[in-house]
Amino acid sequence: MKSYDIAIVGAGMAGATLALALNRLCQTPLNIAVIEAYQNHDDKRHPGFDSRAIALSFGTANILKKLNLWQQFLPFVTSITDIEISDRSHLGLADITAQHEQVSALGYVVELDNVGRIYQQALKASPNVDYFCPAKVNHIERTLEQVHIDLSDGTQIESRLLVAADGALSESCQQLNIPLKEIDFEQVAVIANVSTQILPQGRAFERFTQFGPVAFLPMSEGRSSVVWCMPQQRADSMMAADQQTVIEALQHDFGWRLGRITKVGKMACYPLLLRYRENTVSHRFVAVGNAAQTLHPIAGQGFNLGIRDVLSLAEEIALTQQTLGDVGDYSMLSRYRQRRQQDRQYTMSLTSSLVHCFSNELPAMRVGRNVGLLAIQYLPYLKQPIVKRTMGLVER
Numbered sequence: 001m002k003s004y005d006i007a008i009v010g011a012g013m014a015g016a017t018l019a020l021a022l023n024r025l026c027q028t029p030l031n032i033a034v035i036e037a038y039q040n041h042d043d044k045r046h047p048g049f050d051s052r053a054i055a056l057s058f059g060t061a062n063i064l065k066k067l068n069l070w071q072q073f074l075p076f077v078t079s080i081t082d083i084e085i086s087d088r089s090h091l092g093l094a095d096i097t098a099q100h101e102q103v104s105a106l107g108y109v110v111e112l113d114n115v116g117r118i119y120q121q122a123l124k125a126s127p128n129v130d131y132f133c134p135a136k137v138n139h140i141e142r143t144l145e146q147v148h149i150d151l152s153d154g155t156q157i158e159s160r161l162l163v164a165a166d167g168a169l170s171e172s173c174q175q176l177n178i179p180l181k182e183i184d185f186e187q188v189a190v191i192a193n194v195s196t197q198i199l200p201q202g203r204a205f206e207r208f209t210q211f212g213p214v215a216f217l218p219m220s221e222g223r224s225s226v227v228w229c230m231p232q233q234r235a236d237s238m239m240a241a242d243q244q245t246v247i248e249a250l251q252h253d254f255g256w257r258l259g260r261i262t263k264v265g266k267m268a269c270y271p272l273l274l275r276y277r278e279n280t281v282s283h284r285f286v287a288v289g290n291a292a293q294t295l296h297p298i299a300g301q302g303f304n305l306g307i308r309d310v311l312s313l314a315e316e317i318a319l320t321q322q323t324l325g326d327v328g329d330y331s332m333l334s335r336y337r338q339r340r341q342q343d344r345q346y347t348m349s350l351t352s353s354l355v356h357c358f359s360n361e362l363p364a365m366r367v368g369r370n371v372g373l374l375a376i377q378y379l380p381y382l383k384q385p386i387v388k389r390t391m392g393l394v395e396r
């Protein structure tokens with residue numbers, strides 16, 4: 001049986017970032033096992049690194065800089081310089097600009113398949129990381145001092161700490177009976193890369209419509225990455241429709257800010273639920289990223305919250321390595337839980353409130369949110385906290 005300091009299950013955005021963050025922050029390299037079920041990072045169906053593009057906030061970019069990873073992201077990112085938030089067919093409109101915030105970009109869009117490649121190379125080049133792939137966790141047993149893990153490829157390992165970074169339905173959490181709560185938004189997100197007559201040139205849009213929010217993020221080759229939220233039934237008919245019908249429906253929902261929509265690329269569908277675990281730590285165990293909470297993508301907060309989990313955990317582990325030595329000690333987990341409580345709760349409830357508020361077509365709600373958007377635009381004391389959170393400038 002091979003012994004490790006840390007075993008990380010899942011090498012998606014959260015798990016892979018954690019392994020690399022530990023390499024950067026720990027004074028003496030820890031022995032790390034990374035266990036990933038899905039082998040081919042070039043496959044667009046990879047659950048962690050599929051064809052999606054996601055927005056990394058200004059704060060996330062700063063974390064990646066601190067971890068010496070940003071340099072590798074740079075060739076693949078598109079800057080976001082403007083974010084416009086509006087309610088379809090109504091007056092309310094709020095605008096956040098990099099110029100006003102005196103930064104070169106509010107955030108960046110990155111295509112996940114590029115990140116998958118960067119991360120896989122970095123993990124394979126780390127001599128202290130053993131990368132078990134493809135492999136799953138068959139059985140977990142905890143003793144006072146260790147976690148014993150049986151892998152699906154027959155390998156047996158033991159570790160001081162087990163980190164679940166295996167996504168929303170986390171089998172590791174299930175095996176340890178860590179309860180999962182779910183709120184179904186009764187919507188799905190249709191995603192696609194879209195070409196438009198006017199190039200986005202750094203402009204991102206979040207627009208609320210009667211069916212749900214639609215977001216356009218500027219991406220490579222002058223395209224926009226679109227997250228288009230709607231009820232399942234409408235998504236089914238969009239997925240079955242021809243290109244022209246899809247373009248017309250999207251143009252109707254999004255409007256003409258980027259001129260005519262000329263092409264909609266391959267579409268994919270994601271169910272939208274808030275999934276979260278109230279308790280993310282237990283004896284020699286912690287869940288991070290989507291395994292801890294999976295958010296609605298409405299405000300692009302999922303990984304931006306997940307990376308704050310990851311950095312706080314890596315910092316606590318690095319500190320414990322220097323003091324107690326046992327990186328799975330419960331006092332470390334307890335400090336980590338306390339540090340993350342407020343940000344997690346606030347971001348989860350903010351995202352859910354946005355979905356409820358902006359999916360409601362009751363006249364009072366419509367008036368309320370339009371007044372709200374105008375107030376955000378014109379009252380700096382209301383706008384500033386929202387701008388800070390959008391930019392990921394959040395206390396950890």
Ligand SMILES: Cc1cc2nc3c(=O)[nH]c(=O)nc-3n(C[C@H](O)[C@H](O)[C@H](O)COP(=O)(O)OP(=O)(O)OC[C@H]3O[C@@H](n4cnc5c(N)ncnc54)[C@H](O)[C@@H]3O)c2cc1C
Binds near residue numbers: 054
């Ligand atoms: C449509 C959409 C748009 C989004 N847009 C944004 C955005 O703009 N900004 C943002 O910050 N976030 C966004 N998100 C959220 C973001 O994509 C996720 O928060 C992030 O990718 C989650 O990473 P993760 O590593 O926690 O989980 P996952 O990506 O689910 O990775 C889990 C990994 O674990 C592996 N795995 C699963 N089970 C096992 C097992 N039993 N054993 C071993 N390995 C296993 C999987 O193969 C995978 O590699 C969006 C999400 C969606 C759906």
